[in-house]
Amino acid sequence: MSLIRDFLDMPNDSTQKTVIVATLLCLVCSVLVSGAAVALKPIQAQNKALDKKKNILQIAGLMQADKTVDELFSQVEARVVELESGDYAKDIDPNTFDARAAAVDPTQNVVLTRAQDIASIKRRAKYATVYLVRNAQQQVEKIILPVSGYGLWSTLHGFMSLSSDANTVTGFGFYEHAETPGLGGEVDNPQWKALWSGKQVFDEQGNIALDVVKSANPDSPYEVDALSGATLTSNGVKNLVHYWAGAHGFGPYLEKARSGGEL
Numbered sequence: 001m002s003l004i005r006d007f008l009d010m011p012n013d014s015t016q017k018t019v020i021v022a023t024l025l026c027l028v029c030s031v032l033v034s035g036a037a038v039a040l041k042p043i044q045a046q047n048k049a050l051d052k053k054k055n056i057l058q059i060a061g062l063m064q065a066d067k068t069v070d071e072l073f074s075q076v077e078a079r080v081v082e083l084e085s086g087d088y089a090k091d092i093d094p095n096t097f098d099a100r101a102a103a104v105d106p107t108q109n110v111v112l113t114r115a116q117d118i119a120s121i122k123r124r125a126k127y128a129t130v131y132l133v134r135n136a137q138q139q140v141e142k143i144i145l146p147v148s149g150y151g152l153w154s155t156l157h158g159f160m161s162l163s164s165d166a167n168t169v170t171g172f173g174f175y176e177h178a179e180t181p182g183l184g185g186e187v188d189n190p191q192w193k194a195l196w197s198g199k200q201v202f203d204e205q206g207n208i209a210l211d212v213v214k215s216a217n218p219d220s221p222y223e224v225d226a227l228s229g230a231t232l233t234s235n236g237v238k239n240l241v242h243y244w245a246g247a248h249g250f251g252p253y254l255e256k257a258r259s260g261g262e263l
Contacts, residue, residue, distance in 0.1 A: 051175075059159040059171040060133050060142050077132045086252030088262065089127055099125040099146065112248065119149030119243035120236070128250070132263060140164050140263040145250050149240025151233040154178035156187065156240065162201070166257035169210070172196035184233030195224050201245050206255070208245050212238040
């Protein structure tokens with residue numbers, strides 16, 4: 001009590017009292033902020049998972065106003081793929097696996113060479129989660145792949161949806177990026193995203209043919225019109241599609257799917 005009394009008796013403008021008050025205020029605020037962060041962490045994780053499900057459903061064209069996200073997501077099956085082999089990794093839980101965290105873990109990632117890294121991501125996880133949309137007969141109708149790559153200012157993260165032929169694009173879009181609004185930010189424009197539907201990723205010889213070009217031929221199965229005034233972002237989108245459809249991305253998995261492998 002004497003310490004408290006001595007503290008209260010100090011002049012309000014004394015340096016010692018000012019330092020003590022500031023220190024106590026910082027400690028109280030730190031405890032409050034830390035407590036709030038711990039208490040809100042489960043809610044944040046739940047909201048993050050819900051947002052991810054919404055993005056997958058939107059890319060797959062499955063959103064319905066009269067049903068909840070969880071009801072709609074019951075059509076979707078998550079599977080973890082070993083990218084090098086293209087096989088499913090049956091011992092990894094897709095509900096807990098975090099590819100973005102694994103990509104920065106030296107024990108779980110692959111560092112890409114300059115020649116390999118056309119999407120400018122530097123490294124990727126050894127595994128990735130794909131999402132399969134099944135019909136009432138449990139047949140796969142769509143394959144949804146996570147994709148990422150560098151544009152002009154940022155790494156774009158999104159999903160590409162393919163039909164069961166593992167070739168025809170049925171949906172494409174990004175849920176995270178920092179491209180210039182009105183220019184590269186037009187990757188969010190519904191009209192531009194709609195241009196991707198029906199395009200083919202691979203030609204008849206199995207080569208990656210999908211391209212983002214200026215003044216694209218709308219009748220071409222392989223061309224998507226580039227974003228006006230956003231050449232570098234457009235090139236980044238093309239490069240990330242080519243990377244993830246290629247040998248160092250989902251190429252082995254998609255090749256097996258096109259050949260009638262397990263889905």
